[in-house]
Amino acid sequence: MGGIIIKVNIKTQYKASANRHWKKLDKLSKSASTDTIENYFLKDTERVSKYSIALKELYVDFSKNLISDEIFRELNYLAATSPLLERRDSMFKGELINLSECRSVLHTALRDPAFQDKNISEQIATQLDKVTKIAGQVRSGEWIGSQGQIINNIVNIGIGGSDIGPKMACEALKEFAHPRLKLYFISNLDDEPIRSLLNRLDPRSTLFVISSKTFTTQETIINTQVAVDWIEEKLGITDPLNSPHFVAITASPKLAIKHGVAPDQILEFWEWVGGRFSLWSSAGFAICLCIGPDNFRRFLAGAKKADEHFQHTPLKENLPVQLALISIWYNNFLHVQSNAIVPYCERLSHLPSFLQQLEMESNGKRVDIDGLPIDYDSASVTWGQTGTNAQHAFFQMLHQGTCYVPVDFIGIAKDSLSEAKQHRMLLANMLAQGAALMSGSHHDDSFRDYPGNRPSTTFILDELTPETLGLFISVHEHRVFCEGAIWNINSFDQWGVELGKQLTLELLEKGVTPTFDASTSSLFKRLNTTVD
Numbered sequence: 001m002g003g004i005i006i007k008v009n010i011k012t013q014y015k016a017s018a019n020r021h022w023k024k025l026d027k028l029s030k031s032a033s034t035d036t037i038e039n040y041f042l043k044d045t046e047r048v049s050k051y052s053i054a055l056k057e058l059y060v061d062f063s064k065n066l067i068s069d070e071i072f073r074e075l076n077y078l079a080a081t082s083p084l085l086e087r088r089d090s091m092f093k094g095e096l097i098n099l100s101e102c103r104s105v106l107h108t109a110l111r112d113p114a115f116q117d118k119n120i121s122e123q124i125a126t127q128l129d130k131v132t133k134i135a136g137q138v139r140s141g142e143w144i145g146s147q148g149q150i151i152n153n154i155v156n157i158g159i160g161g162s163d164i165g166p167k168m169a170c171e172a173l174k175e176f177a178h179p180r181l182k183l184y185f186i187s188n189l190d191d192e193p194i195r196s197l198l199n200r201l202d203p204r205s206t207l208f209v210i211s212s213k214t215f216t217t218q219e220t221i222i223n224t225q226v227a228v229d230w231i232e233e234k235l236g237i238t239d240p241l242n243s244p245h246f247v248a249i250t251a252s253p254k255l256a257i258k259h260g261v262a263p264d265q266i267l268e269f270w271e272w273v274g275g276r277f278s279l280w281s282s283a284g285f286a287i288c289l290c291i292g293p294d295n296f297r298r299f300l301a302g303a304k305k306a307d308e309h310f311q312h313t314p315l316k317e318n319l320p321v322q323l324a325l326i327s328i329w330y331n332n333f334l335h336v337q338s339n340a341i342v343p344y345c346e347r348l349s350h351l352p353s354f355l356q357q358l359e360m361e362s363n364g365k366r367v368d369i370d371g372l373p374i375d376y377d378s379a380s381v382t383w384g385q386t387g388t389n390a391q392h393a394f395f396q397m398l399h400q401g402t403c404y405v406p407v408d409f410i411g412i413a414k415d416s417l418s419e420a421k422q423h424r425m426l427l428a429n430m431l432a433q434g435a436a437l438m439s440g441s442h443h444d445d446s447f448r449d450y451p452g453n454r455p456s457t458t459f460i461l462d463e464l465t466p467e468t469l470g471l472f473i474s475v476h477e478h479r480v481f482c483e484g485a486i487w488n489i490n491s492f493d494q495w496g497v498e499l500g501k502q503l504t505l506e507l508l509e510k511g512v513t514p515t516f517d518a519s520t521s522s523l524f525k526r527l528n529t530t531v532d
């Protein structure tokens with residue numbers, strides 16, 4: 001645990017569905033279908049100000065949701081009488097809240113220079129210094145390849161949290177990117193992406209960043225081997241992992257050293273940083289390379305603003321709490337288990353996948369924190385794509401399909417990379433879609449009829465900067481945490497991904513054994529016959 005003093009202090013044995021406010025909400029949901037969002041606005045001219053929160057450079061309007069004042073009140077009682085507040089405090093203190101893995105959850109300490117545990121705080125500072133130092137050397141041209149060339153290409157090899165977060169942030173913050181450095185992200189076991197990338201790169205000016213918390217992940221280890229072989233062949237180096245062409249990022253430094261990585265080229269993080277929450281740690285090295293150390297610190301500082309808000313704001317004005325309650329209302333009471341993420345900014349194109357992992361890997365659970373089955377639904381299916389592309393793909397269903405999907409619209413008020421007129425058009429599209437979903441349009445011709453009453457939440461960032469991205473991501477981390485705490489599940493483990501990994505190894509090592517069903521056996525045989 002890197003020296004942390006662990007205290008198990010969290011109360012478990014809570015059943016969300018036995019909470020009296022849960023029961024009241026269940027009752028309210030039966031009559032909710034007779035209400036319309038438009039009626040809520042007609043009855044209450046103050047609705048927008050009541051159902052919106054401004055947090056620094058982020059403004060969120062959640063008034064276009066199927067939530068009446070009474071529902072809102074009960075949802076807030078539910079939050080107040082759930083383990084949420086107690087668990088929030090335990091998380092920030094570093095108590096052991098990830099019970100099934102016996103770990104603390106301290107990604108928030110990564111952005112808190114004044115974190116209370118001096119030992120942890122020093123370790124974080126040491127690694128951050130190392131990250132910023134190496135990033136600075138690469139950016140300035142001081143870090144040179146084995147043949148004396150400066151580095152122009154960075155290839156981040158990692159998957160899941162060791163890929164999506166850094167990839168999402170580097171794309172989102174391209175306005176701040178170093179003009180010389182080109183960043184590439186390799187994740188999939190599919191061999192084609194890395195082969196075709198390497199065909200285009202000059203090995204003399206390429207740095208591979210091997211990012212894996214465990215340093216055992218199959219995809220990352222295999223892609224690393226491809227990169228190692230390539231450097232060895234092209235540059236005639238016998239131990240490439242020990243050359244300036246490789247930096248490793250991991251919470252298992254011993255394993256990285258065993259693979260042959262030079263110890264001073266290892267950037268560490270810790271088991272108390274979950275993979276999907278790791279972009280603030282050394283795992284965010286690619287971000288630091290891309291936007292530079294000062295901007296990376298601004299990114300951390302933006303996230304810290306949301307941490308402070310989450311810790312110190314009363315529930316009713318607490319943005320992550322309110323967002324979690326909206327999601328719980330749809331999920332558990334209206335039984336709508338889908339949530340579309342539609343950013344109106346092409347630089348946020350990886351945001352839907354980032355939020356997908358955050359929500360679905362964290363909260364896709366069927367037992368509570370004590371391991372007992374839950375009798376209510378957990379994570380929503382989170383998906384999406386940038387607008388306006390999405391409008392020409394799946395919005396037909398959102399407007400006229402038989403089921404409805406709550407949409408999160410994300411817009412950037414001032415975009416210095418876009419021409420003003422075009423940017424206005426983009427944002428007009430976003431607002432128009434939210435209005436159309438809610439108000440609909442009645443038509444005698446049923447093909448042209450829009451039922452309306454379809455909910456959405458609109459997020460507006462003043463600008464897209466390291467601070468505002470940090471703030472936005474941190475709000476969503478806490479939103480996911482609040483959902484998990486109200487559902488009384490462990491949002492920080494991911495045992496569900498293990499079985500598939502095990503069976504893959506079994507297939508590779510032993511072929512189809514009697515463990516496998518008839519369909520998988522027959523598919524395996526067909527694939528093998530095709531290979532032969």
Ligand code: F6P
Nearest residue numbers: 160161162212213214217275497
């Ligand atoms: O398989 C899921 C997972 O464990 C994610 O939680 C994680 O982000 C990803 O794999 C990568 O793991 P690692 O960083 O250890 O290679």
